[in-house]
Amino acid sequence: MTDAAAAASETPLIAARGISKSFAAIEVLRDVDLDLKHGEIHALLGENGAGKSTFAKILAGVHRPSRGTLALNGTPVEVPNPIAAQKLGITLIHQEPISFPDLSVAENLVLGRTGGSPLGGVPWVEMTREARRLMDLLGVKIDVTRPMRGLSIADQQMVEIARALASDSRLIIMDEPTAPLTPKEVETLFTIARRLRDEGRTIVFISHRLEEVRVLCDRVTIFRDGNKIATETIGNLTDADIIRLMIGRPLREFLHKTRTSIGDVALKVDNLTSPGLFADISFEVRKGEIVGLGGLVGAGRTDVARALFGVAPAASGTVAIDGKTVSIRQPSQAIDLGLAYVSEDRAVSGIFRTLSVEENITAAVPKQIAPGGVIRRAVEKALASDSVRKLRIRLASLRQPIGELSGGNQQKAILARWLLTDPSVLILDEPTRGIDIGVKAEFYEMIGELAASGRAILLISSELPELLALCDRVLVMSEGRLTANIPRADATQESIMHAAVPRTRVAA
Amino acid sequence: MNALKTILLRREMGILVVIILFCLAVGIVKPRFLALDNFRTMLMLVPLIMIVAMGQMLVIIARHVDLSVGSTLGFAAMMTALMFKTAPDIPWYLGFLVAIGIGAVLGFMNGLTVIVFRLPAIIVTLGTLYLYRGLTFIASGAKQIDRQFIPGPLKAMSANAPNFWFPWILIIALAVVLITYWFANHSRLGRQIYAIGSNPVAAPLRGIPVTAVTLTVFSISGALAGLAGIMYASRWGFVNPSNTGWGFEFQVIAAVVIGGVSINGGVGSVLGVVLGVLLLGCVSSALPLLGIPGTVQSAIYGLVIIVALVIDQSVRERGIQALTTARGART
Numbered sequence: 050m051t052d053a054a055a056a057a058s059e060t061p062l063i064a065a066r067g068i069s070k071s072f073a074a075i076e077v078l079r080d081v082d083l084d085l086k087h088g089e090i091h092a093l094l095g096e097n098g099a100g101k102s103t104f105a106k107i108l109a110g111v112h113r114p115s116r117g118t119l120a121l122n123g124t125p126v127e128v129p130n131p132i133a134a135q136k137l138g139i140t141l142i143h144q145e146p147i148s149f150p151d152l153s154v155a156e157n158l159v160l161g162r163t164g165g166s167p168l169g170g171v172p173w174v175e176m177t178r179e180a181r182r183l184m185d186l187l188g189v190k191i192d193v194t195r196p197m198r199g200l201s202i203a204d205q206q207m208v209e210i211a212r213a214l215a216s217d218s219r220l221i222i223m224d225e226p227t228a229p230l231t232p233k234e235v236e237t238l239f240t241i242a243r244r245l246r247d248e249g250r251t252i253v254f255i256s257h258r259l260e261e262v263r264v265l266c267d268r269v270t271i272f273r274d275g276n277k278i279a280t281e282t283i284g285n286l287t288d289a290d291i292i293r294l295m296i297g298r299p300l301r302e303f304l305h306k307t308r309t310s311i312g313d314v315a316l317k318v319d320n321l322t323s324p325g326l327f328a329d330i331s332f333e334v335r336k337g338e339i340v341g342l343g344g345l346v347g348a349g350r351t352d353v354a355r356a357l358f359g360v361a362p363a364a365s366g367t368v369a370i371d372g373k374t375v376s377i378r379q380p381s382q383a384i385d386l387g388l389a390y391v392s393e394d395r396a397v398s399g400i401f402r403t404l405s406v407e408e409n410i411t412a413a414v415p416k417q418i419a420p421g422g423v424i425r426r427a428v429e430k431a432l433a434s435d436s437v438r439k440l441r442i443r444l445a446s447l448r449q450p451i452g453e454l455s456g457g458n459q460q461k462a463i464l465a466r467w468l469l470t471d472p473s474v475l476i477l478d479e480p481t482r483g484i485d486i487g488v489k490a491e492f493y494e495m496i497g498e499l500a501a502s503g504r505a506i507l508l509i510s511s512e513l514p515e516l517l518a519l520c521d522r523v524l525v526m527s528e529g530r531l532t533a534n535i536p537r538a539d540a541t542q543e544s545i546m547h548a549a550v551p552r553t554r555v556a557a
Numbered sequence: 558m559n560a561l562k563t564i565l566l567r568r569e570m571g572i573l574v575v576i577i578l579f580c581l582a583v584g585i586v587k588p589r590f591l592a593l594d595n596f597r598t599m600l601m602l603v604p605l606i607m608i609v610a611m612g613q614m615l616v617i618i619a620r621h622v623d624l625s626v627g628s629t630l631g632f633a634a635m636m637t638a639l640m641f642k643t644a645p646d647i648p649w650y651l652g653f654l655v656a657i658g659i660g661a662v663l664g665f666m667n668g669l670t671v672i673v674f675r676l677p678a679i680i681v682t683l684g685t686l687y688l689y690r691g692l693t694f695i696a697s698g699a700k701q702i703d704r705q706f707i708p709g710p711l712k713a714m715s716a717n718a719p720n721f722w723f724p725w726i727l728i729i730a731l732a733v734v735l736i737t738y739w740f741a742n743h744s745r746l747g748r749q750i751y752a753i754g755s756n757p758v759a760a761p762l763r764g765i766p767v768t769a770v771t772l773t774v775f776s777i778s779g780a781l782a783g784l785a786g787i788m789y790a791s792r793w794g795f796v797n798p799s800n801t802g803w804g805f806e807f808q809v810i811a812a813v814v815i816g817g818v819s820i821n822g823g824v825g826s827v828l829g830v831v832l833g834v835l836l837l838g839c840v841s842s843a844l845p846l847l848g849i850p851g852t853v854q855s856a857i858y859g860l861v862i863i864v865a866l867v868i869d870q871s872v873r874e875r876g877i878q879a880l881t882t883a884r885g886a887r888t
Contacts, residue, residue: 131762132763132764135764147756147758147759147762148756149752149755149756149759149760149823150755150756150823151751151754151755151823151824152755152823156748156752160748160749160752160765168744168745169744169745170743170744171742171743171744171745171747173743
């Protein structure tokens with residue numbers, strides 16, 4: 050931040066005090082105090098789920114805080130919704146901007162401005178001129194009369210920034226804006242961000258990329274587990290400091306590892322490549338082994354899992370199961386070969402919400418329950434109730450719609466479904482996301498037991514303590530590539546994070 | 558970007574191609590089809606569909622649908638005709654206010670139900686399709702209002718006026734088209750309709766009054782169906798509780814969809830819908846001329862709709878890449 054701007058205004062633009070936020074019973078943000086000064090670029094850093102995005106969304110009126118107060122230039126304010134935020138001069142720029150794809154760029158810029166009669170004419174000429182002026186101000190070349198659909202993400206972000214300027218926003222929040230951009234686009238974005246800062250506007254920049262934060266930002270605030278850990282001038286912190294502050298939580302007590310005897314190679318992957326998603330992925334998982342796959346969200350871990358399972362087959366590379374090279378083009382082949390995939394987002398690709406628990410559990414084994422195409426109710430019921438007992442799924446009735454169960458019990462039911470196929474290789478993608486601590490512990494035990502019974506397990510997880518406690522080895526991916534293969538003895542939070550954080554070269 | 562290329566890439570080109578090909582093909586078999594005389598016959602077939610299609614277009618752009626327009630038309634026509642029958646002294650032109658008003662109220666009820674109960678419009682208006690038709694039967698005692706009760710000047714509006722080449726109902730339809738064109742493209746409210754249909758999630762975040770806009774759109778659709786109701790009485794000189802407007806919604810929706818309005822909302826143009834209506838008019842007038850028996854006409858009609866959509870789709874896919882880089886093509 051420039052000295053002039055600091056002198057001009059001692060009162061911070063935003064003063065947040067005791068901001069807390071709970072969703073259902075889970076507190077995701079706890080008593081956050083934070084000042085945003087005039088004319089600074091302020092980075093929010095933290096692991097996934099640390100609370101930085103929630104905080105940003107509270108500023109922008111997307112969420113309302115459960116407790117706490119906000120002051121704008123020293124005056125207490127309420128930000129009940131995004132429109133109120135816009136009127137206060139606060140704009141949130143989403144990573145994938147919200148727009149009206151069928152309307153023109155110029156229309157997207159002015160839509161929603163209040164005042165005037167609904168039957169008032171749309172001043173096409175002035176609107177277009179104003180839109181061009183804003184684009185010129187940003188120094189970007191976008192035809193403002195073309196429809197929004199088909200614009201690159203970078204250009205859509207520019208339109209959003211132009212919108213912020215149109216409403217003369219004093220605070221512009223960018224939520225991981227650079228993730229979908231090319232290096233050149235990142236450079237353009239940074240140039241514009243600096244110019245806006247020099248005009249005295251404040252920019253909040255959320256990113257995982259330390260290099261970018263270092264190059265662009267004046268100050269940084271680090272979040273962890275819903276708490277604000279520190280706010281510092283960026284020059285006062287080393288990368289190692291930042292990573293330590295981001296992850297420095299104690300290992301949870303209940304995580305313990307049951308040793309297993311490790312056997313032959315069950316899954317071998319060589320040079321698996323899918324352009325744009327991941328490249329040159331090679332690793333193996335042995336029978337009885339739990340191999341972790343760590344990295345940040347978007348590093349390509351789920352894409353690898355989807356490729357292995359035949360959901361979105363890779364372009365090149367080989368996969369061998371039990372020493373035999375196989376070609377998996379669709380999930381049914383994967384299932385026949387003894388693979389199972391518990392997907393990341395159970396609501397989207399895991400459960401059949403309106404079907405019963407019983408039907409969900411037996412969904413992957415149609416041949417067992419319906420030889421010849423006719424469902425044997427007795428067999429279905431026996432298989433399902435057996436699973437429910439083994440996995441301690443808590444439910445009212447087998448005929449209950451699975452959507453009524455808690456998240457943890459839904460997840461158990463999905464695991465039960467895959468166990469019925471008697472898989473030799475299990476891919477678990479964020480299996481404990483969003484489930485409560487008690488059920489989590491049960492899950493860890495189950496994963497240990499599955500490995501002990503000789504299955505090979507690939508565990509994708511963003512929770513470092515989970516990887517450290519359960520895995521025999523931890524692979525780490527960053528931006529579509531494997532960056533580390535860390536044996537259990539050497540695996541620490543620091544070593545995993547160092548391999549996970551992208552080191553993008555950015556021109557200063 | 559040169560102007561000609563912009564025109565050729567327009568979304569509506571596909572349907573225009575279909576119309577020209579169809580007319581040429583029929584004209585080769587029956588040269589009389591291309592005669593001025595037949596052109597006028599054809600034009601008399603379209604004003605009612607045209608008017609109702611304008612309202613339906615707005616509803617579909619907002620990502621809803623109005624299946625009740627045929628019944629709304631029937632009810633408004635019946636109530637207006639009943640008024641003429643019971644109070645013959647009322648000035649005939651007040652019938653327009655009554656019909657439009659009744660239509661607007663029925664449309665408003667559709668919109669209100671959709672908003673308040675958060676039900677899909679297709680379900681709500683399927684219900685009111687039968688409800689409004691039922692009310693028509695109740696109000697009329699299931700009896701037709703015959704020719705002698707419809708005011709003479711009203712019926713005259715569908716005849717060729719001596720000074721004009723076009724009858725009045727065509728001029729009204731044309732006026733509705735022009736007003737809708739202005740409304741859709743040049744009014745703030747019109748733009749908001751496109752925005753809501755294009756991204757319903759974002760619309761409230763951008764401060765668009767979604768409830769008010771939705772109610773307005775359904776009210777407009779109902780009002781235009783009401784207007785078409787009194788024009789039905791003018792055109793045919795009677796109102797029948799079971800025939801008037803029966804099945805009309807499907808012709809209207811067919812015309813709107815053929816005209817390139819996306820059933821997913823956000824996309825559609827007045828020009829396209831006008832062409833869609835004209836295509837249906839061409840087909841309707843060609844079939845009897847070609848001597849195709851009445852029993853087969855329905856099937857051919859349906860076939861033409863599908864073929865038109867297929868041709869339109871392929872023309873559009875070829876132009877789509879260029880379209881997205883061309884300047885905002887809508888209008």
